[in-house]
Amino acid sequence: SQQGEEDPQALSIQEGENATMNCSYKTSINNLQWYRQNSGRGLVHLILIRSNEREKHSGRLRVTLDTSKKSSSLLITASRAADTASYFCATEGKTGANNLFFGTGTRLTVIP
Amino acid sequence: GAGVSQSPSNKVTEKGKDVELRCDPISGHTALYWYRQSLGQGLEFLIYFQGNSAPDKSGLPSDRFSAERTGGSVSTLTIQRTQQEDSAVYLCASRRSGANVLTFGAGSRLTVL
Numbered sequence: 001s002q003q004g005e006e007d008p009q010a011l012s013i014q015e016g017e018n019a020t021m022n023c024s025y026k027t028s029i030n031n032l033q034w035y036r037q038n039s040g041r042g043l044v045h046l047i048l049i050r051s052n053e054r055e056k057h058s059g060r061l062r063v064t065l066d067t068s069k070k071s072s073s074l075l076i077t078a079s080r081a082a083d084t085a086s087y088f089c090a091t092e093g094k095t096g097a098n099n100l101f102f103g104t105g106t107r108l109t110v111i112p
Numbered sequence: 113g114a115g116v117s118q119s120p121s122n123k124v125t126e127k128g129k130d131v132e133l134r135c136d137p138i139s140g141h142t143a144l145y146w147y148r149q150s151l152g153q154g155l156e157f158l159i160y161f162q163g164n165s166a167p168d169k170s171g172l173p174s175d176r177f178s179a180e181r182t183g184g185s186v187s188t189l190t191i192q193r194t195q196q197e198d199s200a201v202y203l204c205a206s207r208r209s210g211a212n213v214l215t216f217g218a219g220s221r222l223t224v225l
Contacts, residue, residue, distance in 0.1 A: 031212055042116070042203055042216030043155075088154060092212060099168060100145070100214060104154035 004089050004103035012109040019076040021106040023089030024069075030092045032065055033100070034074050037086045046074075046087075051094075081112040114138075116217035118204050124223045125194055133189045133220045137206030144187050145205045145214060146179055155203065161187065163209075194224045 004025040013019050023032070031050045035043040049056045049065045049072065056063045062075040076083055089103045117136040125131050137144050146158040157171035161181045172178070176194075181187040191198055201221045205214040 033213065035214075035216075040218075042218045043205075043214075044216070045213045048212055090214075099157065099160055101157060102147070102155035107152075 004091055004101065006087070006089060006103045006106045008106060009104070010107040010109070012111065013079055015079060015081055015110055015112050017079055019079050019083070019108055019110070021074045021087050021108070023072045023074070023103050025072075025089070025091045025101075025103070026070065027091070028094045029067070030094055032063075032072050033090045033092070034061075034063060034072075035088045035090060035102075037088065037105070039085075043088065076108075079108075079110045081110050084108060084110045116204055116206050116215050118202075118217035118220050120220055121218065122221045122223075124225065126225055127196060128193055130190065130192045131194055131222060133191075133202050133204075133222070135187045135189070135204030135206075135217060137185065137187070137204070138208070138215055139185075140208060141206035141215070142184070142209045143207040144181055145207075146187070146189050147203045147205070148173075148200045149203055149219070150200045158189070158202075191222075194222075196224050198222060199224045 004023050006023050033048045034046045037043045047058045047063050049063050060077045065072045086105045086107050088105045090100045119134045142163045144161045147155040149155050159179045160168040176192045179189045201219040203219045205216045207214050
């Protein structure tokens with residue numbers, strides 16, 4: 001399977017703390033994306049990092065990519081209760097027709 | 113429309129019945145994806161349409177599953193002779209040409225009794 005894996009599966013933190021989620025994947029990629037899913041809703045794109053990039057920032061989000069280890073991390077700084085959601089990484093492979101394969105997700109709970 | 117629209121939002125059916133799930137992508141988006149998400153799980157790729165090219169059906173779990181995209185716009189996912197293990201949320205997403213990012217619909221929750 002080309003599906004990636006996130007860890008931890010679930011993470012519970014206090015508001016104001018930082019949350020770090022990790023993603024591992026199996027194949028060579030063009031880019032890696034992170035999406036967020038609120039309960040009962042569709043996924044919303046957060047940030048994309050290309051295979052030739054090592055770090056990217058967007059607001060309170062910081063993404064790193066290590067292609068040698070086939071892994072990525074998503075850091076959410078100064079978390080808020082509204083950040084409570086599931087977070088998924090998705091990889092677009094170098095071969096194939098721009099297909100996007102999703103990981104298993106990390107369920108983040110931010111306690112007010 | 114402004115977003116990806118899926119219908120029905122909820123569908124309860126009896127084992128053995130056929131169901132059709134509809135996806136209306138964002139106007140002008142050339143690529144359309146179907147994923148399945150079982151309770152508390154990640155997204156399982158089902159099928160991918162890109163323009164007029166032959167669809168990538170490699171993710172369809174069995175021959176009971178099929179999908180079509182008419183006129184390069186609306187797509188219908190059909191599940192024949194539904195089984196209880198088909199119960200899941202079916203998510204549709206679309207992407208415009210040249211873009212990397214997917215826009216998702218809210219999903220269709222299927223429950224097979």
